[in-house]
Amino acid sequence: MEGDEKALMREQAFIGGRWTGAPDDDRREVSDPATEQVIGHVPELQSPHVEEAIDAASRAFETWRCTSGVERADKLLAWYEGMHEHAEALARLMTLEQGKPLAEARGEVDYAASFLRWFAEEARRATGETLPPEDPAFAIGTTRQPVGVAAIITPWNFPLAMITRKAGAALAAGCTTLVNPASQTPFSALALAVLAERAGLTNGEFNVLTCAGKRFSDTACADDRVRALSFTGSTQVGRQLLRQSADTVKCTAMELGGNAPFIVCDDVDLETAVDGAIAAKFQTSGQDCVAANRIYVHRSRYEDFIQRFAERMNAMDVGNGFDEDNEIGPLINRDAVEKARALVDDARDKGARVIGRDQGEAPGARFFMPTLVADFTTDMRVSVEEAFAPVAAIRAFDDDDEVIAAANDTIYGLASYVYTQDDARIRKFLRNLEFGMVGVNTMDITGPHIPFGGVKQSGLGREGAHAGMEEYLETQYYCIGPKR
Ligand SMILES: NC(=O)c1ccc[n+]([C@@H]2O[C@H](COP(=O)([O-])OP(=O)(O)OC[C@H]3O[C@@H](n4cnc5c(N)ncnc54)[C@H](O)[C@@H]3O)[C@@H](O)[C@H]2O)c1
Numbered sequence: 001m002e003g004d005e006k007a008l009m010r011e012q013a014f015i016g017g018r019w020t021g022a023p024d025d026d027r028r029e030v031s032d033p034a035t036e037q038v039i040g041h042v043p044e045l046q047s048p049h050v051e052e053a054i055d056a057a058s059r060a061f062e063t064w065r066c067t068s069g070v071e072r073a074d075k076l077l078a079w080y081e082g083m084h085e086h087a088e089a090l091a092r093l094m095t096l097e098q099g100k101p102l103a104e105a106r107g108e109v110d111y112a113a114s115f116l117r118w119f120a121e122e123a124r125r126a127t128g129e130t131l132p133p134e135d136p137a138f139a140i141g142t143t144r145q146p147v148g149v150a151a152i153i154t155p156w157n158f159p160l161a162m163i164t165r166k167a168g169a170a171l172a173a174g175c176t177t178l179v180n181p182a183s184q185t186p187f188s189a190l191a192l193a194v195l196a197e198r199a200g201l202t203n204g205e206f207n208v209l210t211c212a213g214k215r216f217s218d219t220a221c222a223d224d225r226v227r228a229l230s231f232t233g234s235t236q237v238g239r240q241l242l243r244q245s246a247d248t249v250k251c252t253a254m255e256l257g258g259n260a261p262f263i264v265c266d267d268v269d270l271e272t273a274v275d276g277a278i279a280a281k282f283q284t285s286g287q288d289c290v291a292a293n294r295i296y297v298h299r300s301r302y303e304d305f306i307q308r309f310a311e312r313m314n315a316m317d318v319g320n321g322f323d324e325d326n327e328i329g330p331l332i333n334r335d336a337v338e339k340a341r342a343l344v345d346d347a348r349d350k351g352a353r354v355i356g357r358d359q360g361e362a363p364g365a366r367f368f369m370p371t372l373v374a375d376f377t378t379d380m381r382v383s384v385e386e387a388f389a390p391v392a393a394i395r396a397f398d399d400d401d402e403v404i405a406a407a408n409d410t411i412y413g414l415a416s417y418v419y420t421q422d423d424a425r426i427r428k429f430l431r432n433l434e435f436g437m438v439g440v441n442t443m444d445i446t447g448p449h450i451p452f453g454g455v456k457q458s459g460l461g462r463e464g465a466h467a468g469m470e471e472y473l474e475t476q477y478y479c480i481g482p483k484r
């Protein structure tokens with residue numbers, strides 16, 4: 001490990017601006033998913049540490065809420081600069097603990113930093129409005145106030161971006177933050193804390209707690225001082241957190257699971273559609289909430305599409321993310337590999353064609369060779385479950401109404417993709433697809449400027465864009481009566 005990475009890799013939690021361990025040196029291992037070697041340890045914090053962090057964040061809130069938008073923007077920009085200065089070290093740390101190919105990790109560092117810049121700009125724009133009073137002797141209007149301490153729980157697939165997308169917005173709004181990163185990828189979060197400290201967030205505005213998600217959420221959800229809870233992860237855990245947040249009526253933002261359809265109409269340039277489908281399926285080795293899970297291709301182009309997709313898929317290099325040739329890295333754990341295998345077996349048993357290289361070629365226990373399940377049907381697990389692995393399911397369709405109904409036949413509504421050249425069809429798909437995001441002739445749908453989020457059981461609220469600060473702001477109405 002190079003000097004810069006070493007300096008960013010902390011084996012302590014960050015609470016109230018101080019680096020801290022757990023008593024009795026209680027700690028847990030973190031391993032490299034590609035090699036399964038232990039790369040370090042982090043403290044296994046307990047409930048009293050979460051309480052201590054809530055105390056620190058509550059104290060910090062009293063000061064942070066009174067700073068100006070410009071002052072908050074300056075800190076966020078300094079943090080953004082720090083991320084850029086140490087971009088390569090952050091990317092290498094991410095590949096080490098998450099496994100994603102280094103090129104993707106570099107892309108994520110840029111993406112994650114972009115939220116800090118975006119919300120630095122937004123910090124000055126949390127504006128209320130002046131309202132016309134019924135009686136001109138009165139002055140009425142609204143201001144936007146920060147909600148308070150925000151608890152943030154993030155997954156392992158985007159170890160930096162899922163934190164900055166939430167914490168950038170919360171801090172810009174004037175809230176203070178408690179971050180509980182996924183147990184598999186704490187070092188990226190702790191490296192962010194090192195850079196936050198250098199940017200001057202030293203009084204408890206940004207805390208990173210390494211403890212089991214449930215322990216964190218049990219304590220944070222029960223505490224009335226925590227006024228917002230923002231979660232990215234599975235729908236199953238999201239439901240649980242919504243229930244837990246009800247008792248203290250928290251503002252909640254939920255970015256949950258997806259089951260994205262990728263629709264290819266008969267009028268497309270097939271190579272462009274195949275490019276899009278390959279990228280939409282295999283980025284982050286398929287472990288992406290916006291990954292194309294179900295591919296629908298018009299029957300007239302179906303076999304041709306399968307052939308081209310399979311050729312491209314079978315040419316992808318699979319292996320350790322540090323080898324720059326590899327496009328598919330390891331899955332996060334052995335359970336994920338087992339789940340991918342079970343999905344494919346289930347589909348094969350129910351009559352699907354399974355296309356791809358032999359799983360015996362996988363370069364280790366946490367790898368799964370990219371696989372295409374053709375002719376999937378609605379009784380197969382690949383149709384209803386998010387694969388979160390390099391497994392694509394594909395089937396043919398005959399007309400637009402049929403494919404819209406099939407695409408919407410899911411509890412999820414995060415991302416969807418449509419490829420067609422026909423404007424009237426585009427409008428019809430946009431009107432009828434029940435998804436928070438629709439990529440038309442592109443799979444490149446994210447960025448700090450977009451309101452990322454889902455409908456149905458894919459979540460509540462939007463992250464990024466102007467909308468991304470909503471969960472962290474309350475509207476306060478004022479009415480100034482005439483002087484008597
Ligand atoms: N919509 C989005 O923006 C988005 C982004 C990334 C991932 N995801 C979703 O996340 C899922 C993949 O991640 P996962 O399998 O690790 O999800 P998960 O829900 O199991 O875990 C996500 C995070 O929640 C924590 N957690 C788990 N149980 C908890 C509990 N009871 N209380 C509090 N925290 C708890 C974990 O420690 C982890 O940090 C997929 O469904 C994916 O679609 C959604």
Ligand SMILES: N[C@@H](CC=O)C(=O)O
Nearest residue numbers: 157158288289290446
């Ligand atoms: N790919 C998403 C993160 C979800 O897994 C994004 O673009 O933010």
